[in-house]
Amino acid sequence: MSAVDRAFETLRSQNKKALVPFVTAGDPSLEITAAALTELGKRGAAVCEVGIPYSDPIADGPVIQASYTRALDKKIKLKSILETIGSVTPNLPCPVVTMISYAIIHRHGPEKYLDMAQAAGVSGAIVPDLLVEESDAFAKLCQERDFSLIQLVTPTTSKERAKKIVETSTGFIYYVSVAGITGERTELPTNIVDNVKWLKSQTDLPICIGFGINKPEHVHMLKEACDGVIVGSAIVRRLCEAETKPQEQVIQEVGDYADSLLEALNG
Template sequence: MSAVDRAFETLRQQNKKALVPFVTAGDPSLEITAAALKELGKRGAAVCEVGIPYSDPIADGPVIQASYTRALDKKIKLSSILDTIGSVTPALPCPVVTMISYAIIHRHGPEKYLDMAQAAGISGAIVPDLLVEESEAFAAICRERDFSLIQLVTPTTSKERAKKILETSTGFLYYVSVAGITGERTELPSNIVENVQWLKSQSDLPICIGFGINKPEHVHMLKDACDGVIVGSAIVRRLSEAETKPAEEVIQGVGEYADSLLDALNG
């Protein structure tokens, strides 16, 4: 059982849902990334997701794309990111997973990447450009190591394909709420609940909903349909303000924002 499995099992026993916040590694600095992870863990995040900057992001909207570009412009390396994550994971009350391109994993080699990730205390990976048809070998390695491979289903994924994705996913399933890119939205599609209910009828795997969620009202609307919500752009945007505002003030604001989401999720 992976650390992600244990986190969701604990939530299930407590009759609670998961907040999965996303931060971009190195934006605006690795020091801010570390501080944000500590704050979000302290506030009650169930799992923290760290985006590994990549020059060709998959489905990321303008806020996250811009954060990746800023981090890459600073020449931040994977080794430095893993060192930073490894400096905080021993004391974090929640597991950390990465959002990472398979191109990066392939470049290092799957076994070597997992060695590096697990040495940094990372418990899983979301790999948006790994096709389910090509995922079995990597999924098998991840299962052997109790390392969660979290895969994505979108509103346009066929039911047959969704079943295959559920079979190779571990930890939780990432349900993409909208057909499009990440980003804050005023409204979410009305068919989310129906789609997630069907997925839950096919598997016991926890399902978390992401893309577009940025308001407590969104969280409240979705909480009964899923096992957790993933919030990215709204947090990344707030953290980027540390370029011009005091870091402590920005981190405090992110913590208070997380509190508002958790209140809507489990209040």
């Protein structure tokens, strides 16, 4: 059983849902990434997701794309990112997973990447550009190591393909709420609940909904349909303000924002 599995098992026993916050590694600095993870863990995040900057991100909207560009401009490398994650995971009350392109995993070699990630205390990976038809070998490696391979199902994924995706996924399923890119939205599609209800009939894995979620009202609307929510752009946008505002203030604001989501989720 992976650390991600244990986190959701604990939540189920407490009749609670998961908040999965996303931060971009190295934006605006690795020091702030570490501080944000620490704060989000302290506030009650179930799993923290760390985006590994990549020059050609898949489905990321303007806020996260810009954060990746800023981090890459600073020449931040995977080794430094994992060292930073490894500096906080020993004292973090929740597991960390990476959002990472398979191109980066392939470049390092799947086994070497897993060695590096696990040495840093990383418990899983979301790999948005790993096609389910090509995922068997990496999925097997992850399963052998109790390393969660979290895969995405979108509103345009056919039911047949969705069934294949859940068969090779571990940890949880990332359900993409909208067809399109990440980013804060005023409204979410009304068919999310029905889509997730069908997906739940196909798997025992927890299902977390991401893309577009940024308000307590969104969380309140979705919480009965899913096992957790993933919030990215709204957190990344707040963290980048540390370029012009005191770091302590920004981290406090991010923590307070997480509190408002958790109150809507489990209050």
